[in-house]
Amino acid sequence: MNETNVRRKTKKCPYCNKIITGRTDKMFCDDRCRNNFYYKVNNEQKTYIRKINNILLKNRGILRSINPSGRTSVPRRYLEELGFDFDCFTSVHKTQKGRLYYLVYDQAYSFDEDERISLVVFYRDAQAVVS
Numbered sequence: 128m129n130e131t132n133v134r135r136k137t138k139k140c141p142y143c144n145k146i147i148t149g150r151t152d153k154m155f156c157d158d159r160c161r162n163n164f165y166y167k168v169n170n171e172q173k174t175y176i177r178k179i180n181n182i183l184l185k186n187r188g189i190l191r192s193i194n195p196s197g198r199t200s201v202p203r204r205y206l207e208e209l210g211f212d213f214d215c216f217t218s219v220h221k222t223q224k225g226r227l228y229y230l231v232y233d234q235a236y237s238f239d240e241d242e243r244i245s246l247v248v249f250y251r252d253a254q255a256v257v258s
């Protein structure tokens with residue numbers, strides 16, 4: 128066996144946690160462990176993305192339902208009571224005056240004084256809507 132192929136440190140299979148024997152570049156015990164590992168990782172990623180998407184869609188639904196005219200202002204507490212998640216948005220828009228609008232797709236919100244939230248329908252490409 129070539130010297131570079133000799134295992135010097137023990138390496139464990141990331142799926143079953145058994146010590147891997149054989150070539151140093153071997154990552155998993157066998158094809159089954161490799162397939163199971165990537166299946167698990169893929170599932171975890173899908174579950175995570177689904178969870179975030181659900182929060183975003185719920186947030187958008189809340190904003191849309193209380194802002195049918197496209198521009199309004201509500202107390203922050205009102206959004207909280209509806210289960211709005213302020214940590215979950217799709218992008219941030221900063222106006223020329225430095226005001227930040229948090230977008231949930233096309234629904235934007237911004238923090239006002241007195242614990243109020245301004246809501247506006249806003250498309251990222253149409254920058255002139257919010258100034």
Ligand SMILES: [Zn+2]
Pocket residue numbers: 140141142143144145155156157160
């Ligand atoms: Zn394994």
